[in-house]
Amino acid sequence: MDQILTNALGELLTPMTAAYALAAIGLAMHFGFTGLLNFGQAAYMLVGAYAFAMSTLAGLGLIPAILISFAASIVLSFILGIPTLRLRSDYLAIVTIAAAEIMRFIVSTTGLNDVTGGPQGLSGFARDFYAINPFPAGEYGFWAWTMDEKGLWVRVVAWSLVIIAALFVAKMIRSPWGRVIKGIREDEDAVRSLGKNVYSYKMQSLIIGGMLGTLAGIVFVLPRAVQPGNFGTGLTFFIWTILLLGGAATVLGPIIGSMIFWVLLSLTDGLLSAGVDSGVITFITQNQIGGIRFMLVGLGLMLLVIFRPQGIFGNKKELYFNG
Amino acid sequence: MANEIAKGKAEPGCAKVDPILVADNVVRQFGGLTAVDVKHVEIPRGQITALIGPNGAGKTTFFNLLTGFDKPNSGNWVFNGKELAGVPSFKVARLGMVRTFQLTKALSLLTVMENMRLGYQNQKGENPLAAMFRSVWKKQEQVITETANELLVRFKLDAKKDDFAASLSGGQRKLLEMARALMTKPTMIMLDEPMAGVNPALTQSLLDHIKDLKKEGMTVLFVEHDMHMVRHISDWVIVMAEGKIVAEGPPKEVMKNPAVIDAYLGAHHDSDLGSKKKAGK
Ligand SMILES: Nc1ncnc2c1ncn2[C@@H]1O[C@H](COP(=O)(O)OP(=O)(O)O)[C@@H](O)[C@H]1O
Numbered sequence: 082m083d084q085i086l087t088n089a090l091g092e093l094l095t096p097m098t099a100a101y102a103l104a105a106i107g108l109a110m111h112f113g114f115t116g117l118l119n120f121g122q123a124a125y126m127l128v129g130a131y132a133f134a135m136s137t138l139a140g141l142g143l144i145p146a147i148l149i150s151f152a153a154s155i156v157l158s159f160i161l162g163i164p165t166l167r168l169r170s171d172y173l174a175i176v177t178i179a180a181a182e183i184m185r186f187i188v189s190t191t192g193l194n195d196v197t198g199g200p201q202g203l204s205g206f207a208r209d210f211y212a213i214n215p216f217p218a219g220e221y222g223f224w225a226w227t228m229d230e231k232g233l234w235v236r237v238v239a240w241s242l243v244i245i246a247a248l249f250v251a252k253m254i255r256s257p258w259g260r261v262i263k264g265i266r267e268d269e270d271a272v273r274s275l276g277k278n279v280y281s282y283k284m285q286s287l288i289i290g291g292m293l294g295t296l297a298g299i300v301f302v303l304p305r306a307v308q309p310g311n312f313g314t315g316l317t318f319f320i321w322t323i324l325l326l327g328g329a330a331t332v333l334g335p336i337i338g339s340m341i342f343w344v345l346l347s348l349t350d351g352l353l354s355a356g357v358d359s360g361v362i363t364f365i366t367q368n369q370i371g372g373i374r375f376m377l378v379g380l381g382l383m384l385l386v387i388f389r390p391q392g393i394f395g396n397k398k399e400l401y402f403n404g
Numbered sequence: 405m406a407n408e409i410a411k412g413k414a415e416p417g418c419a420k421v422d423p424i425l426v427a428d429n430v431v432r433q434f435g436g437l438t439a440v441d442v443k444h445v446e447i448p449r450g451q452i453t454a455l456i457g458p459n460g461a462g463k464t465t466f467f468n469l470l471t472g473f474d475k476p477n478s479g480n481w482v483f484n485g486k487e488l489a490g491v492p493s494f495k496v497a498r499l500g501m502v503r504t505f506q507l508t509k510a511l512s513l514l515t516v517m518e519n520m521r522l523g524y525q526n527q528k529g530e531n532p533l534a535a536m537f538r539s540v541w542k543k544q545e546q547v548i549t550e551t552a553n554e555l556l557v558r559f560k561l562d563a564k565k566d567d568f569a570a571s572l573s574g575g576q577r578k579l580l581e582m583a584r585a586l587m588t589k590p591t592m593i594m595l596d597e598p599m600a601g602v603n604p605a606l607t608q609s610l611l612d613h614i615k616d617l618k619k620e621g622m623t624v625l626f627v628e629h630d631m632h633m634v635r636h637i638s639d640w641v642i643v644m645a646e647g648k649i650v651a652e653g654p655p656k657e658v659m660k661n662p663a664v665i666d667a668y669l670g671a672h673h674d675s676d677l678g679s680k681k682k683a684g685k
């Protein structure tokens with residue numbers, strides 16, 4: 082029982098939780114503040130993961146690798162945005178979901194084994210990152226949060242990025258730029274009638290939120306290998322779940338949403354597993370638990386949208402789903 | 405009056421002494437329906453012009469075309485010396501031709517004040533690179549806020565400034581939209597049914613505001629069904645029916661024009677041009 086709880090609470094600070102929070106902050110920029118329906122946040126994460134891994138494996142330093150990832154992310158935004166951002170919002174949704182899948186298929190083709198690692202993916206690209214680890218070898222943390230020096234280093238970097246990203250988005254949103262962005266979410270034509278180039282602002286938002294997704298992709302793969310299977314539509318929809326859980330039009334929401342999401346997932350997993358082991362739960366087997374906990378997540382999301390549509394941190398007045 | 409505004413006789417498409425907007429052969433078809441078919445029209449500068457006509461006459465569509473919110477099948481128009489056909493809507497607004505919408509577009513989840521601020525032009529903080537640095541736009545934001553406060557007082561919305569626009573009544577939203585359009589400091593403001601749904605207690609002050617705009621040198625073009633308002637504040641009236649301009653002239657004379665009575669009565673037998681009732685609703 083203690084183990085279940087510590088496992089779940091350990092999720093609070095994992096690099097994975099941080100990566101999902103970052104990606105969800107990017108999606109908050111897209112959907113929560115601008116009203117852009119991006120169903121391909123996984124594509125931005127994929128770009129970050131692959132561009133970063135391929136660059137460092139090619140011998141480039143960390144900073145050039147990050148800059149290349151951002152450049153690739155901006156290119157992706159232009160590819161996705163130029164044909165769709167002048168059209169109705171659903172066009173972006175279709176194009177992003179398709180693009181994300183296409184990109185996943187491309188990087189996992191065996192023909193590209195030498196470049197992307199094909200179905201195996203890439204590993205060994207984070208050596209430079211761990212080489213500059215300032216923490217000496219040892220055990221750190223306490224109780225549910227114990228880790229080695231590598232785990233500490235990646236957590237410090239990941240959560241610093243989350244905090245910087247959140248502060249950045251909060252500042253942008255409270256600026257006149259953010260006012261235009263939120264105006265576009267409410268009514269594009271009204272904003273046009275006031276002399277604002279809506280298309281350009283939507284592109285800017287797509288680029289900024291996309292770059293946060295790309296950064297999330299880098300953070301996501303730092304403690305593990307790059308595997309194409311990780312960047313499926315499931316990833317995008319977990320990020321959506323996190324965003325709606327925390328509140329789409331908030332900055333804190335995606336962070337807390339990601340924490341709650343991963344803690345709950347671990348908790349349900351642990352509890353179901355213990356229940357089956359001890360014979361309390363008899364109607365499912367161990368290997369069904371993985372699927373069932375996601376069904377519970379789906380159910381939870383439905384209840385959330387019905388009873389608290391603005392998310393946990395959303396403003397009640399700023400109800401999001403009625404428009 | 406006709407002589408001050410029109411060059412010659414007041415008739416459909418007549419030349420004006422000092423036009424700010426000149427449109428030629430503007431046609432818009434929806435499938436088989438010709439919604440707008442304007443051969444020639446000139447809007448006088450610095451005057452208040454009413455665009456009237458029964459429902460479905462094509463007034464809103466004509467507004468949409470002139471302001472770049474819709475594309476005509478053919479036609480060209482010149483505003484303040486600039487050719488506007490094909491110019492996107494946001495650029496039309498930047499050139500000083502700003503419109504409001506018949507179906508009000510208040511930005512519901514922005515506060516009244518934020519709605520107002522959005523209207524201001526050339527904001528430094530709207531640049532994404534400058535947005536991060538408050539010191540760059542802080543001063544201008546104060547000027548914007550002052551301008552907004554003055555307008556909100558004029559439109560009796562100052563008590564509501566921190567409320568979400570969603571909480572306003574229909575009439576208040578109309579007022580907010582008009583005040584927000586004025587934040588852009590337009591040369592010409594185009595109001596699509598500004599009085600619809602506005603509390604009668606407010607209409608008189610709204611009429612005064614519109615007259616004030618003229619005093620400030622603005623050109624006003626408005627669509628309205630309320631004949632009382634048309635007669636009360638407009639210097640010139642243009643009548644549309646079935647997409648075409650069927651009459652023009654000073655308000656008193658236009659109301660007597662058989663073509664106008666015909667246009668209204670032809671479409672709506674129960675409407676009374678002289679009453680305050682909305683014709684054709
Ligand atoms: N988007 C559209 N698609 C099809 N028909 C339209 C559209 N917009 C307007 N119309 C038609 O064009 C005509 C003119 O409409 P409108 O400009 O709204 O008239 P008004 O503002 O004078 O009442 C009407 O017959 C209307 O049904």
Ligand SMILES: [Mg+2]
Binds near residue numbers: 464
């Ligand atoms: Mg209309």
